Amino acid sequence: MMPTSDSAFITALHLVLDLDPTLLAIVALSLQVSLAAVLIAALVGLPLGAALALWRFPGRGLVIVVLNALMGLPPVVAGLAVYLLLSRAGPLGQFGLLFTPGAMVIAQVVLILPIIAALTRQQIEELHGEYAEQLASLGLSRPRRIPTLLWDARFGLLTVILAGFGRASAEVGAVMMVGGNIDGVTRVMTTAIVLETGKGNLALALGLGLVLLVLVTLINGAAHLLGETARRRLG
Amino acid sequence: MNDLSHTGIISPLTFEAVSVSHRGQPLLHPLDLRLSGCRRTLVMGPNGAGKSLLLRLAHGLLPPSGGRIRWEGSTPRQAMVFQRPVLLRRSALANLTYALAVNGTPRRQRQALAMEALDHFGLASLARRPARVLSGGEQQRLALARAWLLRPQVLFLDEPTAALDPAAIKAVEAAVLDFHRRGTRIVMTSHDLHQARRLADEVILLNGGRLVEQSDAATFFREPRSDEGRAFLRGERVW
Amino acid sequence: MTPRPFLAALALMGVALDAQASEPYLTLASTTSTEQSGLFAELLPAFQAATGIRVRVVAVGTGQAFEIARRGDADALLVHDAQAEEAFVAEGYGSERADVMVNDFVLIGPAGGPAGADPAGVAEAESILDALARIAEAEAPFASRGDDSGTHRAERRLWEAAEITPTAPWYRELGSGMGPTLNTAAAMGAYVLADRATWAAFANRQELALLFEGDERLFNQYGSVVIDAERHSHLKHNLAAQWHAWLLSDEGQQAIADFTVDGQPLFFPNAE
Numbered sequence: 015m016m017p018t019s020d021s022a023f024i025t026a027l028h029l030v031l032d033l034d035p036t037l038l039a040i041v042a043l044s045l046q047v048s049l050a051a052v053l054i055a056a057l058v059g060l061p062l063g064a065a066l067a068l069w070r071f072p073g074r075g076l077v078i079v080v081l082n083a084l085m086g087l088p089p090v091v092a093g094l095a096v097y098l099l100l101s102r103a104g105p106l107g108q109f110g111l112l113f114t115p116g117a118m119v120i121a122q123v124v125l126i127l128p129i130i131a132a133l134t135r136q137q138i139e140e141l142h143g144e145y146a147e148q149l150a151s152l153g154l155s156r157p158r159r160i161p162t163l164l165w166d167a168r169f170g171l172l173t174v175i176l177a178g179f180g181r182a183s184a185e186v187g188a189v190m191m192v193g194g195n196i197d198g199v200t201r202v203m204t205t206a207i208v209l210e211t212g213k214g215n216l217a218l219a220l221g222l223g224l225v226l227l228v229l230v231t232l233i234n235g236a237a238h239l240l241g242e243t244a245r246r247r248l249g
Numbered sequence: 250m251n252d253l254s255h256t257g258i259i260s261p262l263t264f265e266a267v268s269v270s271h272r273g274q275p276l277l278h279p280l281d282l283r284l285s286g287c288r289r290t291l292v293m294g295p296n297g298a299g300k301s302l303l304l305r306l307a308h309g310l311l312p313p314s315g316g317r318i319r320w321e322g323s324t325p326r327q328a329m330v331f332q333r334p335v336l337l338r339r340s341a342l343a344n345l346t347y348a349l350a351v352n353g354t355p356r357r358q359r360q361a362l363a364m365e366a367l368d369h370f371g372l373a374s375l376a377r378r379p380a381r382v383l384s385g386g387e388q389q390r391l392a393l394a395r396a397w398l399l400r401p402q403v404l405f406l407d408e409p410t411a412a413l414d415p416a417a418i419k420a421v422e423a424a425v426l427d428f429h430r431r432g433t434r435i436v437m438t439s440h441d442l443h444q445a446r447r448l449a450d451e452v453i454l455l456n457g458g459r460l461v462e463q464s465d466a467a468t469f470f471r472e473p474r475s476d477e478g479r480a481f482l483r484g485e486r487v488w
Numbered sequence: 489m490t491p492r493p494f495l496a497a498l499a500l501m502g503v504a505l506d507a508q509a510s511e512p513y514l515t516l517a518s519t520t521s522t523e524q525s526g527l528f529a530e531l532l533p534a535f536q537a538a539t540g541i542r543v544r545v546v547a548v549g550t551g552q553a554f555e556i557a558r559r560g561d562a563d564a565l566l567v568h569d570a571q572a573e574e575a576f577v578a579e580g581y582g583s584e585r586a587d588v589m590v591n592d593f594v595l596i597g598p599a600g601g602p603a604g605a606d607p608a609g610v611a612e613a614e615s616i617l618d619a620l621a622r623i624a625e626a627e628a629p630f631a632s633r634g635d636d637s638g639t640h641r642a643e644r645r646l647w648e649a650a651e652i653t654p655t656a657p658w659y660r661e662l663g664s665g666m667g668p669t670l671n672t673a674a675a676m677g678a679y680v681l682a683d684r685a686t687w688a689a690f691a692n693r694q695e696l697a698l699l700f701e702g703d704e705r706l707f708n709q710y711g712s713v714v715i716d717a718e719r720h721s722h723l724k725h726n727l728a729a730q731w732h733a734w735l736l737s738d739e740g741q742q743a744i745a746d747f748t749v750d751g752q753p754l755f756f757p758n759a760e
Binding site for chain 1: 515520523524528544545546547548558559560561665666667668670671689690691692693720722
Binding site for chain 1: 305308309310327328329331335337338339347348351352379399
């Protein structure tokens with residue numbers, strides 16, 4: 015019997031309403047890993063993108079092209095690279111990070127850092143076009159402009175960070191490879207979906223997918239609402 | 250804070266054979282110029298004459314392609330007000346405390362100084378309002394208040410009233426005179442003759458990227474030294 | 489920021505995110521069939537009750553499992569390719585291998601649907617080699633794992649034994665795990681060689697049915713390999729030794745025998 019989408023919805027509903035502890039643990043880990051990755055990628059990517067927007071240096075065009083290209087990096091390639099780095103036989107093997115949530119965070123950072131840095135560069139460059147003369151008139155050096163520009167671009171950057179979060183939480187290839195999909199340790203929503211699909215439990219897999227979709231939608235909706243309200247208030 | 254004790258000792262600014270070109274196109278032909286004293290200089294001329302360019306060169310926002318611009322003496326404190334005010338995406342008050350933070354005013358003094366400036370420009374009731382939802386006139390007054398806080402010895406204004414209604418224009422002109430009374434040299438571009446008559450005590454006339462004449466306002470409006478000046482006063486387009 | 493403190497901080501964060509960090513554990517590289525059949529869900533709690541050690545299973549294809557072990561990323565190995573396991577020991581990566589259990593491969597195929605029931609007639613075959621010959625003769629669609637897993641290696645040995653070189657388009661290498669291959673075979677109405685355990689636990693059968701079983705050549709031996717202590721000193725050899733010993737003990741063998749799906753035992757303990 016092909017599972018109908020009805021049974022998937024019912025399965026999803028049951029998963030949520032029963033507050034299944036295994037599911038809750040998987041959801042919690044998914045959120046923790048992706049939020050940690052977004053946090054790290056934002057801490058690095060926002061200043062990096064802003065610096066790229068403000069400075070002209072030889073090779074800048076190349077850096078931007080590479081960043082833009084890395085936005086489309088296949089997750090499984092990122093996963094393989096991180097796997098080879100973190101493997102005991104790899105250069106960073108001594109830290110014992112492979113098959114831990116930490117490895118999954120690293121893989122997701124590798125995936126979303128280019129997105130956050132590249133999109134931040136675009137937005138900051140645009141805003142700086144508007145602000146440059148005024149900030150120069152105030153006597154602000156380029157490094158000191160970065161916090162001002164990041165703060166004033168905050169609503170646009172919120173969208174950038176959400177794009178990073180979306181990619182991080184939807185990703186499966188990289189976290190499967192470096193996390194190992196270990197039950198109770200590194201199993202997240204997406205890898206659980208792959209496993210259940212492998213077992214032929216298509217309704218359960220689709221149900222998990224619906225739960226993931228609802229979660230990501232809720233987070234995006236909340237951020238969107240927050241951003242829109244503030245944007246309307248601040249002009 | 251109503252008196253700058255530096256009146257009369259603001260360093261003169263000299264342009265020596267200053268020119269600007271962009272991709273081989275001359276935008277400003279080599280010109281010599283000296284701005285001194287605590288005057289109200291209006292830079293006039295039609296669109297494309299090079300008025301804004303001259304202001305940006307003087308304020309140091311733009312390097313000249315040729316020649317030399319220098320202050321004869323110490324570089325004075327300066328501020329600039331643009332045609333379209335550039336305000337940060339935060340409250341009116343925060344826009345002012347930001348400028349104070351940038352120039353190194355101690356944190357505990359910022360709020361009081363900023364409120365004083367808002368009050369001076371009739372914006373006190375809008376202090377918590379986001380700057381970018383204010384009306385055009387209010388925004389320009391806020392930009393002037395920001396400049397006011399910086400206690401500039403030289404204030405550059407680039408067509409500050411071009412986009413404003415008559416009431417807002419009046420407020421800006423009053424503010425300009427206010428700055429001058431406090432001892433600030435004014436360098437302002439305008440294409441409005443009536444405004445120039447009301448504000449200027451010196452006129453610089455540019456046309457097509459060339460300096461046509463630099464005269465006392467009284468002289469200029471009575472008897473321009475150049476043919477182009479006479480035509481400009483008659484409102485003719487000889488350019 | 490230099491990479492070292494940064495990575496150390498990440499490692500700490502990894503520990504913080506790791507819900508089971510305080511328990512002693514070992515990492516076991518194993519195959520998708522053992523994981524997806526549900527065997528581990530039964531076996532591992534029994535082992536933990538006996539020793540207090542949690543086993544973290546990384547379930548991948550057999551080829552990848554060997555690679556993970558070779559790089560020192562797993563403490564123990566439980567796979568089903570006796571030849572490769574012996575080679576692993578001979579190369580010095582492993583110090584010991586032992587038979588743990590068997591299950592068997594079964595030939596799955598369409599029992600209905602657009603192509604009709606069993607178009608190649610494998611249900612009447614005398615042997616698995618005969619069954620494969622019938623499929624090749626009929627050029628009926630055959631879905632192969634194509635992923636260098638233990639099952640894929642076993643399947644290729646059977647084709648060789650039947651002296652057949654299967655070819656596209658009827659022979660379709662999917663490069664997928666057992667479950668995804670079964671999903672695809674169900675959708676294509678194709679024949680597929682599967683391990684009995686995964687098949688028994690598989691929920692999305694559609695028109696697929698078990699059509700041929702029981703040939704001795706379909707015998708599927710699982711082995712536990714002890715990883716060489718000299719080569720990777722950071723591994724948890726002590727915990728891994730306890731795991732290996734428990735699998736071969738009466739207790740471990742009984743736990744394997746007790747695992748059933750729908751009342752049917754899927755793995756048969758055969759440690760010596």
